[in-house]
Amino acid sequence: MNSVLVNLPFIVVAILLAIGFYTIGFKRNLIKIIIGVEILEGAVNMFIVALGYVKGGYAPIYTQAPSGAIENMVLPTPQALTLTSIVIGVAVTALMLAFAVNIYKTYGTLDVSKVRRLRG
Amino acid sequence: MRKLLGIIALTVFSIILFLTAVHLRSFGSPPHAEMDKYFIEHAQKEASANNVVTSVVFDYRGFDTLGEATVLFTAVSGVLMALRHYGGRKK
Amino acid sequence: MMEHLPALIIAIPLLGAFAAPLFKRHHKAVSIWAILITGITLIVSLLLTREVLVKGILVYVFGAKSPTLVLPSGYKVPIRIMFEVDALGAFMAISATLMSFVGALYSYSHVAHESGLEKYYSLLLLLEVGILGMVLTGDLFNLFVFMEIAGISGAALVGFRSYRGEASEAGIKYLIISAVASLMVLFSVALLYGEYGNLNLAYIAKNIKFGVVDLIAFGLLFTSFAMKCGAVPMHYWVPDAYTEIPAGGNPPLLVATYANLYALFRVSFTLFTNIVINISRAGWIMVILGVLTMFIGVTMALVQKDVKRLMSYHAISQTGYMLLGVGVGLTVLHDPSKLMEFGRDAIAGGLFHVINHIIYKSLLLMTAGALFYVTGTRNLDNMGGLARKMPITTISFMIGAAAISGLPPFNGFASKLIIYETSYMLNPILTVFAMVTSILTLASFVKVFASAFLGPPLKKYENVKEVPKPMLIAMIILAALCVIFGLFPKIILDKLIYPAADALINYLQYHSWGGLA
Amino acid sequence: MTTVIIRTMTRILTPAILVFGSYIILHGHLTPGGGFQGGAVFASGLALLIIAFSRKRVKEMFEKVPLSVFESIGALGFLGIGLMGIVMYTFLRNFIANSGAPFGMPTPEGINPGFLNTGGTLPYLNIFVGLKVLAGLTSIVLILFLILRREENE
Numbered sequence: 001m002n003s004v005l006v007n008l009p010f011i012v013v014a015i016l017l018a019i020g021f022y023t024i025g026f027k028r029n030l031i032k033i034i035i036g037v038e039i040l041e042g043a044v045n046m047f048i049v050a051l052g053y054v055k056g057g058y059a060p061i062y063t064q065a066p067s068g069a070i071e072n073m074v075l076p077t078p079q080a081l082t083l084t085s086i087v088i089g090v091a092v093t094a095l096m097l098a099f100a101v102n103i104y105k106t107y108g109t110l111d112v113s114k115v116r117r118l119r120g
Numbered sequence: 121m122r123k124l125l126g127i128i129a130l131t132v133f134s135i136i137l138f139l140t141a142v143h144l145r146s147f148g149s150p151p152h153a154e155m156d157k158y159f160i161e162h163a164q165k166e167a168s169a170n171n172v173v174t175s176v177v178f179d180y181r182g183f184d185t186l187g188e189a190t191v192l193f194t195a196v197s198g199v200l201m202a203l204r205h206y207g208g209r210k211k
Numbered sequence: 212m213m214e215h216l217p218a219l220i221i222a223i224p225l226l227g228a229f230a231a232p233l234f235k236r237h238h239k240a241v242s243i244w245a246i247l248i249t250g251i252t253l254i255v256s257l258l259l260t261r262e263v264l265v266k267g268i269l270v271y272v273f274g275a276k277s278p279t280l281v282l283p284s285g286y287k288v289p290i291r292i293m294f295e296v297d298a299l300g301a302f303m304a305i306s307a308t309l310m311s312f313v314g315a316l317y318s319y320s321h322v323a324h325e326s327g328l329e330k331y332y333s334l335l336l337l338l339e340v341g342i343l344g345m346v347l348t349g350d351l352f353n354l355f356v357f358m359e360i361a362g363i364s365g366a367a368l369v370g371f372r373s374y375r376g377e378a379s380e381a382g383i384k385y386l387i388i389s390a391v392a393s394l395m396v397l398f399s400v401a402l403l404y405g406e407y408g409n410l411n412l413a414y415i416a417k418n419i420k421f422g423v424v425d426l427i428a429f430g431l432l433f434t435s436f437a438m439k440c441g442a443v444p445m446h447y448w449v450p451d452a453y454t455e456i457p458a459g460g461n462p463p464l465l466v467a468t469y470a471n472l473y474a475l476f477r478v479s480f481t482l483f484t485n486i487v488i489n490i491s492r493a494g495w496i497m498v499i500l501g502v503l504t505m506f507i508g509v510t511m512a513l514v515q516k517d518v519k520r521l522m523s524y525h526a527i528s529q530t531g532y533m534l535l536g537v538g539v540g541l542t543v544l545h546d547p548s549k550l551m552e553f554g555r556d557a558i559a560g561g562l563f564h565v566i567n568h569i570i571y572k573s574l575l576l577m578t579a580g581a582l583f584y585v586t587g588t589r590n591l592d593n594m595g596g597l598a599r600k601m602p603i604t605t606i607s608f609m610i611g612a613a614a615i616s617g618l619p620p621f622n623g624f625a626s627k628l629i630i631y632e633t634s635y636m637l638n639p640i641l642t643v644f645a646m647v648t649s650i651l652t653l654a655s656f657v658k659v660f661a662s663a664f665l666g667p668p669l670k671k672y673e674n675v676k677e678v679p680k681p682m683l684i685a686m687i688i689l690a691a692l693c694v695i696f697g698l699f700p701k702i703i704l705d706k707l708i709y710p711a712a713d714a715l716i717n718y719l720q721y722h723s724w725g726g727l728a
Numbered sequence: 729m730t731t732v733i734i735r736t737m738t739r740i741l742t743p744a745i746l747v748f749g750s751y752i753i754l755h756g757h758l759t760p761g762g763g764f765q766g767g768a769v770f771a772s773g774l775a776l777l778i779i780a781f782s783r784k785r786v787k788e789m790f791e792k793v794p795l796s797v798f799e800s801i802g803a804l805g806f807l808g809i810g811l812m813g814i815v816m817y818t819f820l821r822n823f824i825a826n827s828g829a830p831f832g833m834p835t836p837e838g839i840n841p842g843f844l845n846t847g848g849t850l851p852y853l854n855i856f857v858g859l860k861v862l863a864g865l866t867s868i869v870l871i872l873f874l875i876l877r878r879e880e881n882e
Contacts, residue, residue: 052150060171061170063759154408165837182292193229
């Protein structure tokens with residue numbers, strides 16, 4: 001039980017991932033599916049940031065840092081990775097939305113079960 | 121039928137995720153931080169920057185950032201290409 | 212300058228892609244620019260391969276004082292991003308650059324009448340960058356970044372004909388699949404980072420233990436890459452994407468799919484060596500996945516009417532052969548005697564099939580694009596009697612069809628033979644499945660040939676002419692490669708394929724950065 | 729069409745947002761932030777401009793701005809700085825740090841108030857990335873806006 005409490009942030013990430021997969025798998029509206037991908041994105045980003053946390057750590061920036069900061073800084077790499085993956089997420093979302101606009105213009109609907117012209 | 125299969129798959133997957141979360145090392149105490157320690161100690165000397173995160177983003181892992189900028193470039197090209205038939209500035 | 216080749220091979224197409232939008236509406240100029248850049252990249256990749264074959268693994272550390280400074284002085288862990296180019300990576304790089312060149316050449320005429328060409332070529336070059344980065348990198352997060360570049364540019368190219376609803380539909384399907392797959396890759400990379408505090412592939416591979424988290428990371432990586440290389444049951448995006456992309460984008464998109472297959476091999480052989488050696492079942496999973504993929508793909512291809520769609524289902528089926536070949540090798544990785552007996556040959560057969568398939572499937576999809584170019588339809592029922600009007604296209608199609616069905620003396624036969632022989636050593640049933648698939652493939656292509664090229668000439672195609680020269684040249688290059696690879700398989704195997712297979716087997720070499728540390 | 733309140737507030741706020749964006753880009757190596765974040769802030773200022781005014785005004789405003797050229801310049805600049813490193817060291821080497829060139833002064837070790845003239849290639853890369861991001865995001869917002877507004881007008 002103790003490991004559940006200590007790892008609560010990781011469990012939140014697991015729940016978010018499950019919600020994201022549910023949204024992608026069971027929703028029919030294209031916009032909702034895109035939101036599902038975004039939830040996955042957010043969950044993974046949160047996971048990476050959580051990995052870098054050190055108990056009682058300070059931000060890894062030396063500019064006017066408080067005096068105890070040098071010995072106890074949180075890990076910088078996960079933050080850098082998260083920055084990268086956030087920008088990538090924005091890019092993916094923008095392109096997905098552009099396709100959604102196109103699909104809405106041609107078919108007049110965003111329901112994936114009605115959109116499917118490609119079959120078989 | 122299909123829906124049932126989907127629900128089963130989702131449940132199994134969620135359990136796996138939960139297992140992962142429990143089995144991970146405990147939150148707030150990373151066991152191996154050699155690489156990050158190096159960044160914190162050497163960033164000011166090697167990259168001459170106070171912000172360790174920026175020096176990781178642009179110096180130590182600068183190649184990732186080039187890739188990231190490329191992703192954004194790709195997406196913007198893709199969006200402009202996908203929507204090129206609707207107005208825009210050219211007509 | 213030679214030691215900077217791994218950086219240049221990425222920088223040159225990137226330069227081309229970033230500069231392409233500056234051409235604005237000079238369509239001819241931007242096409243020529245793309246052909247030029249892909250040509251230069253092809254030369255660089257050939258040079259790189261020669262370097263690797265002569266000197267062994269090539270390491271390039273980005274931003275370090277010197278390209279081979281893997282570990283900073285006094286430190287035991289790698290700090291910076293690095294490229295680690297072995298024979299397998301170089302082999303994939305050659306495929307990628309060759310196919311991008313052919314694709315750019317073909318596109319010169321094929322999409323000449325469309326708008327937005329500067330974006331199209333920019334994305335084509337970015338797709339090349341994505342593939343090259345994926346196959347050369349030695350850093351896990353970097354792999355994710357390049358996977359995203361390849362995925363996004365591929366999806367954007369699939370949606371190029373944005374006036375067709377189907378194109379956007381296929382594009383968003385591909386994009387969602389690749390976004391989910393790469394997010395799962397990122398998640399498992401994060402799991403590994405949490406455990407080992409590093410992102411370097413070789414460093415993590417050395418330290419990997421047999422824990423729950425490692426097994427889950429392995430499972431997630433395996434599933435995501437299998438999903439993105441079009442293995443059953445997540446194969447349904449393949450026909451849509453391959454059908455809707457302009458035929459000039461097909462060759463790089465094929466290579467992008469197989470870059471994910473490469474990542475699957477790299478993960479199973481190199482990253483999780485410590486796990487795979489202990490459980491040979493991992494190899495069996497790959498073998499069974501391969502057999503399923505090849506069989507389901509070909510049965511679905513039989514009922515198709517759309518010529519490009521039919522070929523795309525065959526692409527799924529052929530992916531099964533590669534999984535089968537390399538999977539046979541993976542099952543015996545822990546057993547040196549069996550590995551020498553047939554495992555090494557099996558891996559070589561699977562890898563040889565990768566490049567063979569890329570060549571003949573691109574050729575076939577290009578002939579389908581040529582049919583579409585002249586007739587404006589892809590439905591087989593509306594075609595007929597085109598053999599007289601388009602002799603070169605017809606011959607190219609025949610060569611491609613013979614190669615995919617595994618008829619001698621074309622390249623498909625050479626690699627399929629190796630796969631039959633080696634899978635027989637593991638289990639004869641596998642060979643039966645592979646052969647049945649091959650026969651069904653032949654039947655399916657006989658049908659296409661009969662309905663598109665033979666038969667009475669239709670009235671509406673009386674004024675049809677052969678397609679323009681750049682398209683013909685692109686097709687002739689690939690057809691010639693089909694014949695050459697089929698006639699002299701031994702040379703290709705010895706020079707390119709066996710070094711690549713050895714690169715997968717000699718994981719210790721990769722783990723030590725080619726002996727640098 | 730938006731209300732007069734929004735348009736007036738936009739006139740007041742936009743310069744402030746743009747200045748703040750530039751500040752974040754330029755101080756990326758000293759304080760939290762950097763090219764991506766600053767570029768996004770800058771683009772949000774421009775997005776405010778875009779949504780506050782009518783389609784006609786926006787078209788006039790952005791007709792003369794070659795956004796895709798800015799984007800290419802930003803990306804090419806990043807690549808160019810990376811390639812400059814090849815000459816002496818490796819691709820994307822921070823070759824300006826501690827060399828005395830602009831932005832090339834050494835930074836004092838430990839906690840310090842932060843000096844702008846440090847960071848080596850970092851500030852340059854921040855500026856190029858910022859330019860790229862602001863142009864890219866603005867062009868996405870712009871094209872989506874133009875599609876949306878065209879429907880309203882027609």
